[in-house]
Amino acid sequence: MKLVCPECGKEYGKDERIYKCGCGGVLDIEGKDVSFPRDKIKQRNPTIWRYREAIPIESNKNIVTLGEGFTPLVPVRIGSLEVMAKLDFLFPTGSFKDRGSSVMISHVKGIGVREVIEDSSGNAGASVSAYSAKAGISCEIFCPSYASEGKLAQILLYGAKLNRIEGTREDTEKAVLEKAKDTYYASHNWNPYFLEGTKTLAFEIAEQLGWKSPDSVICPCGNGGIYLGLYIGFRELMEQGIVDSMPKLLGVQSFACPPIYEAYKQGKDKPDSFTQTEKTIAEGVCLAKPNRGEAILKTVKETKGAMGIVNDKETIEGLKMLASQGVFVEPTSAIVVKALEKFVKNGIVKEGEKTIVVLSGSGLKVAGELSKII
Ligand SMILES: [Zn+2]
Structure with missing residues (x-):
């Protein structure tokens, strides 16, 4: 399994601590080994992890889960x-983002990252904060100042550091990209594990x-x-x-x-x-x-x-x-x-x-x- 840039074709190791290609392209995961043993699946708990053989996290001990998935x-x-x-x-x-966060934070835990940042209009920030809290990983979230109060309260209560950025959603992205130069950027928009x-x-x-x-x-x-x-x-x-x-x-x-x-x-x-x-x-x-x-x-x-x-x-x-x-x-x-x-x-x-x-x-x-x- 490897990370591949569809823009320029460059390949990276699956565990590299990067969020994009050197050319600026967004990365995909290739070479996955996926299977669906249906008899086993139907006997498992109703969470996303019932599809264990299709989720590219190597060790069960790194799985970070709050029992998410199998929604009605x-x-x-x-x-x-x-x-x-x-x-x-x-x-x-309270949002589908938990599907992505559970897998992405499991990957982050597996590669030994102890600190993440993320930017979001609210839901992804709340979700990454929750799974980071569960994993014992410290988390900092950048949100536009207009984000809903309920989502911002969630982020704070999960124990993340919250930065409210004035201006547009793009101004928030600029602020996080500056910080991403020296911290792991657990981005729902960039990280292919999401x-x-x-x-x-x-x-x-x-x-x-x-x-x-x-x-x-x-x-x-x-x-x-x-x-x-x-x-x-x-x-x-x-x-x-x-x-x-x-x-x-x-x-x-x-x-x-x-x-x-x-x-x-x-x-x-x-x-x-x-x-x-x-x-x-x-x-x-x-x-x-x-x-x-x-x-x-x-x-x-x-x-x-x-x-x-x-x-x-x-x-x-x-x-x-x-x-x-x-x-x-x-x-x-x-x-x-x-x-x-x-x-x-x-x-x-x-x-x-x-x-x-x-x-x-x-x-x-x-x-x-x-x-x-x-
Ligand atoms: Zn590239």
Whole structure:
């Protein structure tokens, strides 16, 4: 197993303490040994670690877990459509990021790192803080000053050092990159081990459908934590002959910051860098320069998928539609609802197909803010 830069082809050892290639490219993991012993899997605990043979962490003693994963898959109605919702906000820290953090911090522990930094709009920061606390690793988080109070309180209570940065999400990234020169950058956007955790979402969906792929999966998409995780997961299932098709992968961005959607619409292979000027309640998908943008656009093509976009009014409508069925998510997660209706309207999703919506973050994290806008 090794780290490989798709930009320039340079290879690195799997345990190197780097977060990107010398050329600036984002790194992938290659040469994994993956298998799915289904008889064993069904007897194991309902966590992401039931897919042990597919997660590239060598020693069990390095696994850092809070019992995360195997979230429920339940029917919900969206407009006239009956779909299955993957309740991926039911995690120890209230968001799907725990899939990635559990695997990434297990890797970090395994290579002997004692100190990490991370930047985030909130959920990833809370998640990395929690798993660092569990692992006994000291943790420092950089967040934009506008991040939700609930998420910032989580970070502080998990014992991480919190730096609130004025300005945009990019100003926060600049601040963390300066610090990353001399500390291990456990980044959900850069570190390829994070996607090795989020890919377990695909394994769970397939297992919950009787080891079959759905026709399409729709999820929020900022830098592809869920989107690319789904792709890696379903690809591994196909390579091992466990499922026989790749679902259409449908990503959703916010009107306030849609660089990938814009590139998709214009048929480009790479997103242009974007300057966010408007605020949105869907803060979790706002990434003006997504470093995995090219990989996401390639995946859209390969899976015959699509990218969609919604505004804040539509987001609130979606949030209310889910809440009226007992499902309480944060605005960033609710963007999938109205986007799905648009995908149905333009024929990308058809009635009668098996469609999964991924609901990624808990509404409880932002209950205070939501009480002011409903
Ligand atoms: Zn490179």
